[in-house]
Amino acid sequence: MATQEPDDKLISTEVSADETVRNERPDETVLAAKDLDVYYGEDRAIDDVSIEIPENKVTALIGPSGCGKSTFLRCINRMNDQIDVCRVDGDVVFKGKNVYDGDVDPVALRRKIGMVFQKPNPFPKSIRENVTYGLEVQGKPATEGDVERALRGAALYEEVHDKLDTSGLDLSGGQQQRLCIARAIAPDPEVILMDEPTSALDPVAASKIEDLIDTLVEEYTVIIVTHNMQQAARISDKTAVFLTGGELVEFDDTATIFENPADSRVEDYITGKFG
Amino acid sequence: MSTPPMDELFGDIDLEWEHRKNRAFRSLCFLSSILGLAALALLIADVLWEAYRGVSEYDIGIIHFITSTGSVNPDRAGMYGALVGSVLLIVLASIMTFFIGVGAAIYLEEYAPDTRLVRLIDANLANLAGVPSVVYGLVCFGLLINGPLDLGRIILVGAIALALVVLPIIIVSAMEALRAVPDSVRNGSYAIGATRWQTIRRVVLPAAMPGIMTGTILAIANAWGQTAPLLMVGAIASARHVPTGPFDDITALTVTIFDWAFRFQDQFHVLAAMGIVGLLVVLLGMNMVAIYIRSRYEKELS
Ligand SMILES: Nc1ncnc2c1ncn2[C@@H]1O[C@H](COP(=O)(O)OP(=O)(O)OP(=O)(O)O)[C@@H](O)[C@H]1O
Ligand SMILES: [Mg+2]
Numbered sequence: 384m385a386t387q388e389p390d391d392k393l394i395s396t397e398v399s400a401d402e403t404v405r406n407e408r409p410d411e412t413v414l415a416a417k418d419l420d421v422y423y424g425e426d427r428a429i430d431d432v433s434i435e436i437p438e439n440k441v442t443a444l445i446g447p448s449g450c451g452k453s454t455f456l457r458c459i460n461r462m463n464d465q466i467d468v469c470r471v472d473g474d475v476v477f478k479g480k481n482v483y484d485g486d487v488d489p490v491a492l493r494r495k496i497g498m499v500f501q502k503p504n505p506f507p508k509s510i511r512e513n514v515t516y517g518l519e520v521q522g523k524p525a526t527e528g529d530v531e532r533a534l535r536g537a538a539l540y541e542e543v544h545d546k547l548d549t550s551g552l553d554l555s556g557g558q559q560q561r562l563c564i565a566r567a568i569a570p571d572p573e574v575i576l577m578d579e580p581t582s583a584l585d586p587v588a589a590s591k592i593e594d595l596i597d598t599l600v601e602e603y604t605v606i607i608v609t610h611n612m613q614q615a616a617r618i619s620d621k622t623a624v625f626l627t628g629g630e631l632v633e634f635d636d637t638a639t640i641f642e643n644p645a646d647s648r649v650e651d652y653i654t655g656k657f658g
Numbered sequence: 659m660s661t662p663p664m665d666e667l668f669g670d671i672d673l674e675w676e677h678r679k680n681r682a683f684r685s686l687c688f689l690s691s692i693l694g695l696a697a698l699a700l701l702i703a704d705v706l707w708e709a710y711r712g713v714s715e716y717d718i719g720i721i722h723f724i725t726s727t728g729s730v731n732p733d734r735a736g737m738y739g740a741l742v743g744s745v746l747l748i749v750l751a752s753i754m755t756f757f758i759g760v761g762a763a764i765y766l767e768e769y770a771p772d773t774r775l776v777r778l779i780d781a782n783l784a785n786l787a788g789v790p791s792v793v794y795g796l797v798c799f800g801l802l803i804n805g806p807l808d809l810g811r812i813i814l815v816g817a818i819a820l821a822l823v824v825l826p827i828i829i830v831s832a833m834e835a836l837r838a839v840p841d842s843v844r845n846g847s848y849a850i851g852a853t854r855w856q857t858i859r860r861v862v863l864p865a866a867m868p869g870i871m872t873g874t875i876l877a878i879a880n881a882w883g884q885t886a887p888l889l890m891v892g893a894i895a896s897a898r899h900v901p902t903g904p905f906d907d908i909t910a911l912t913v914t915i916f917d918w919a920f921r922f923q924d925q926f927h928v929l930a931a932m933g934i935v936g937l938l939v940v941l942l943g944m945n946m947v948a949i950y951i952r953s954r955y956e957k958e959l960s
Binding site: 460462465467490491492493494497498500502504505506507508516517519520521563566567570 | 771772840842843845846847848849850851852853856860861864865
């Protein structure tokens with residue numbers, strides 16, 4: 384095994400100035416999983432996962448295909464309720480409340496925890512209607528200002544401000560994904576879940592979204608699933624490594640995970656020995 | 659540098675037989691489509707020729723034909739009463755079926771759990787859509803005229819018979835339209851904190867509406883051409899009778915054409931042909947509207 388000297392980095396994690404500032408804030412846990420098991424029928428997809436996710440940080444979930452990253456993400460906002468065969472065992476605690484308690488309405492939960500999907504999925508509606516949708520279903524009237532703020536927040540405003548009434552489906556893939564981010568942040572949630580938000584995009588569009596995540600985290604807690612190791616290293620503060628079987632093998636500061644992982648399987652995964 | 663001869667590069671590949679198969683199959687398909695089209699063209703040409711004889715030989719004015727009502731005297735016969743009957747039937751049947759049909763489709767596609775019962779209903783809807791329409795006429799006759807109820811041979815009963823014919827077609831086509839809305843769009847709505855009804859009302863239905871409308875229009879066009887179920891509930895050729903409401907005696911264009919076609923005077927046959935032309939014009943109009951909606955609103959989702 385390679386000796387872990389400081390300059391023997393597996394993957395470089397250049398840390399930007401504001402990220403350093405971010406890292407110095409004490410961690411407030413906003414979301415936690417406790418002994419979480421998830422089953423699809425008889426098959427276990429998540430195996431006894433416990434994790435504490437800090438507020439206003441970017442947490443990356445990485446791991447080989449099929450290891451349960453998307454499943455874990457969907458547990459947080461209870462999108463798994465949508466899947467008939469899916470059964471969840473254990474707690475997901477959001478700000479002290481177990482979201483699987485009987486008195487938690489998943490609709491209300493999802494108003495606090497937004498989500499961006501792997502494949503851009505704008506509604507077949509105008510750009511404006513896409514952005515105002517979340518506010519409207521929550522019974523809050525949406526103003527022009529709300530639309531502009533959300534689109535600026537998603538770094539899309541400059542490109543679409545003169546065609547807000549054209550269909551969201553007429554945008555490019557990268558623009559569609561940023562529209563989906565605008566849609567998610569318009570109702571001002573507290574946490575944003577992203578499932579491989581850049582995997583369907585070209586590198587330029589992807590890097591725009593990476594920059595965006597860097598600014599989003601000022602206001603929101605971001606949890607992002609990614610297959611792209613460099614991306615996780617670049618944008619996240621914390622990294623959780625899942626391995627096949629739905630096991631959370633290691634969860635630590637991103638720099639530690641990429642430079643000096645405790646578990647040899649994590650190192651093997653990161654260096655591409657398997658996965 | 660010279661280009662190498664074709665044989666030297668590709669000589670080992672023999673596609674002769676593949677190309678021959680390709681050509682043979684293409685000709686076969688072309689022939690079948692031509693046969694179908696030719697049969698249709700022949701029929702239409704025949705009807706048009708008969709109708710033209712009406713205008714030229716018997717000197718029947720088109721305006722006169724449209725505005726006057728049936729009569730035993732072919733010189734005075736027209737399709738007005740029958741047309742009014744048909745329109746009443748169609749309007750009533752559409753009102754009865756659209757909301758029930760779309761509602762049933764929404765329930766089955768969006769709400770119903772995936773149980774064996776639901777799957778059984780699903781499968782049998784398609785069967786219902788394939789039941790010969792005369793059967794629905796018979797059911798209506800047995801229940802509403804000559805059975806527990808005796809409503810008489812009125813427009814309303816005919817409309818119910820037509821409604822039964824088109825309802826399964828509307829449900830099946832609306833379900834298809836709803837199924838064509840990708841789940842990713844539904845999930846996008848749920849993930850932002852929309853309820854199921856909000857998701858259906860604001861995202862799924864608007865996206866499926868063009869498909870639902872197209873299916874409904876085609877189903878109604880089908881009802882427009884129905885004859886058998888109306889005969890079963892006692893529709894008669896319109897003779898001097900212009901129906902004024904749902905409780906009036908039943909008459910319809912198709913039934914009137916049917917009646918004319920079996921009279922012995924040649925002039926009535928010609929009138930039947932003119933009636934058919936009228937029927938076809940309306941059908942063509944409906945289909946064009948359906949095609950327009952489809953092409954206007956069809957957009958790749960997801
Ligand atoms: N809807 C479902 N029904 C049944 N099994 C499922 C379903 N979704 C996921 N699974 C199973 O759960 C396991 C974890 O899947 P999941 O999609 O969470 O993996 P993932 O880590 O997101 O993979 P990828 O990186 O390829 O997206 C897999 O074995 C998968 O087959
Ligand atoms: Mg996944």
